[in-house]
Amino acid sequence: MAINAYGENVATYGTVADTTAAVENKTALGKDDFMKLLLVQLQYQDPTEPMDTEKILTQTSQLAALEASDNTKTALENLTKSLGNAQQFSTIAAIGKTADLGSDAIAHDKGSTSTFEVYFPNDIQQGVVDISDSNGNVIGSIDVGTNPSGVYSFDWDGMTTAGEAAESGIYHVSARYSDSNGNNQTTRLGAYPIESVRFDQGSTYVKVGSSYVPLDSVVEVY
Template sequence: MAIDATTGSTSALTAATTTSTENPNGVLGKDDFMQLLLTELQYQDPTEPTDTETILTQTSQLASLESADNTNAALEKLTASLGSSQQFSTISAIGKTADLGSDAIAHDKDTETTFEVYFPNDVEQGVVSITDANGQTVKTLDVGTNPAGVYQFTWDGTDSSGNQVDSAIYHVNAEYTDANGDTQQTRLGAYPIESVRFDGDNTYLKVGSNYVSLENIVEVY
């Protein structure tokens, strides 16, 4: 009987080794533990069978493992569901205004710089002011008389005297008179949200003529 028991132990070891070889990452699930338990019972020494309490303890551990696996699976599904729900809730932002948090543009000397400004109200007359880091006005661009909307401007890189300015960060703001004769102000970086696009786990908002990642939006109002 002792010889049989030794043979059984060797077989059990072989089965465990096979499982390890087929699972190179060393990750065991509930099915693997069940297989180990059944192998242990199959090759136990009949003269010294596994204690009943031990079997119950192992079975209880197996049940706990299965419960933990089911909980993890449920949490993964819940996380995916919440992610999708959060994405689609962004659709409610369409029609509102997104603020990118900055009115700055980067300009390179001897080149033209194009930017967009949103005017929430009809414009009777107004100007776009380009200022330097010290708040000094470098150039003004005429807005003209236009209905509310997003308008593109091209700055040739010259100051009010016609000289090319240095490469630097400049700021863009606008002041205009609306159809009621009231003075209004706006700036680069605030645009109406026209649509929402989903690309995998990423969400993009169309502001002006560009799509901007949701993480780059600092405020929606």
């Protein structure tokens, strides 16, 4: 069912144009307003006591200064917008590089399963993901197996190596593995390759792992 600007059925009431108009801001005076005031002042001045020439020159110079200031403001606003756009699109060059989010921690609730992602920059011959407490003690581990390089998602059921449910709190995630050449490698949660860049309402987001995060969340790109 089609509706008009007033939310009425077009078939019954017909199409009605939306007459809502933007209200002009009258709270600020511009250079045109000052020019009108000067002309009105000259128009209604006393012929027997005309305005002093020096005063007219002063007001004219003030008008010129106001116009110059207005033009400078407009130029700076355009420059700021241009620089913002240039900064946004320069982020595209970061695609393919690694973004560090500055944290390897997860928040775990006792009795629940915590899901997280870890990036392995090299092929995995054999590896293990370690979950450590705030004191650096490894309390749980997940086998990685043999896999090519990439971002992998893991589910930790919260069970420790002692067979107990881990308490609610903050835990740290890292991984140790051997690559296809038998070299020992390490990685951790929080460092991922940048796969793409998205611009949304003036903000920049980068895709790391399976999620888009604000560019402000990235502490280092390498």
